[in-house]
Amino acid sequence: MRMSPREFLDWETKRITLLGMSGVGKTTLANNLPKKKWFHYSGDYRIGTKYLEEPILDNIKRQAMDVPFLRDLLRSDSIYIRSNITVDNLAPVSTFLGKIGDPAKGGLTLSEFKRRQALHRQAEIAAMRDVPEFIRKVESIYGYKHFINDAGGSVCELGDPETIRILAEHTIILYIRTTPELEHLLIERAQRDPKPLYYREAFLDQQLAEFMRERGYSDIEAIPPDEFVSWVFPQLFRSRLPRYQAIADEYGYTVDANAIANVQCEDDFIRLIMDALAR
Template identity: 65%
Template structure:
């Protein structure tokens, strides 16, 4: 939604969606606000605990069944497995998404990789469409005054206009734009610790064609999973920037990571938002 600085200041029950690449500070900001009467809605947490809970558990059980000792215990119902997903620990979601490539190195085949990507896409759409209901719950059940939606970095990839409309109708969308140094830091972090990523299918197909040609590989099973993530991350990052910006231009506002770093508390964040609204009026 679009508001003037005055209207935002007078908004009794503020509802905000934080948009941007993973690592730009969305969750850190949400954690600060959580201490000051803001309900922290984590899209990735909702995905993992509600919409991908069963597929994640199935994946873990498949791995456990490969260990003879655990296999017999599972088959006899002597043990059970549960996810331990928290807002601060989303590793099971990431592990389920997986990496593409050589199965000997923990990679997934293309068909299975795309299946999980699509499951994640549908789960993220569902989680974002749950936002209005959780805004109501935040106030009516838990007694929070304000609401912050900590959206996943792949929100801009969904290509689902109705979902964006839901967010724009019920929240103010703030795009946190990384400066050049922060972009390079995020790329360096991905090189040091390559994590599973979500790709639009058409974009993934484009990347695969280029990667296989550049690396002189014949098929997906020859791909080193970590190398593909390192190679693809900068390209994915650059492809997302105009997508984030288009959402912010149509539905919300843009602030920089430089500005966000100056925020120490809720009051500082509210002052920053008012400044951004005045600047982009």
């Protein structure tokens, strides 16, 4: 969606999609907006509570069934298991994605890992395509005039132009571009505490083959799960940047991450958007 700063200021129902790497400040930015006026839609939360809810619970139950005490209680319906996903705690989604590697260390086989990756891709597409209906629903039911879509870091990886077109038709897409300093910090943080991530299959195949050649692994199940995630993150990070930028160039606008550090309230946010539109 394209518009002038004046058109944006006069827009009665402001709708924004925040795009960028996880850790760049999208959620913090959204949380600075008054919750009584802005509906905060988290793509990752929608994925975990709607589209991957059952696979996530199945994964947790499999782990619980390995514990004899819990297995008997589950089989007799004496207990039940549920995840407690919140916008600020998406650990069950991350845990479901998992990591490639040694099963004895919690790793997944390549086939199981790819199965989960495919489920996540389908879920993310569905969650983003839900945005127009949520915009309608939260206004008609709850009276929210303004809507902010906190998109997951892997939206640029989906390879589904129609989903991006839908977002652009109904929202202003704002890409938060990392600075060199933040890039260094995010890579360092990811390598220090490796988290499961979504990868395009072609990217995964290429990088996994290179990793195994470089580290001398002949069997995927011999890989310590954290090792591949730490190794691949810089490549993943840098491969995503031009993908985000291409989306912003065609459909939206770009702001640098250091600019959002100055956003403390709604007025600051409105000025940030207007400056981006004016450029």
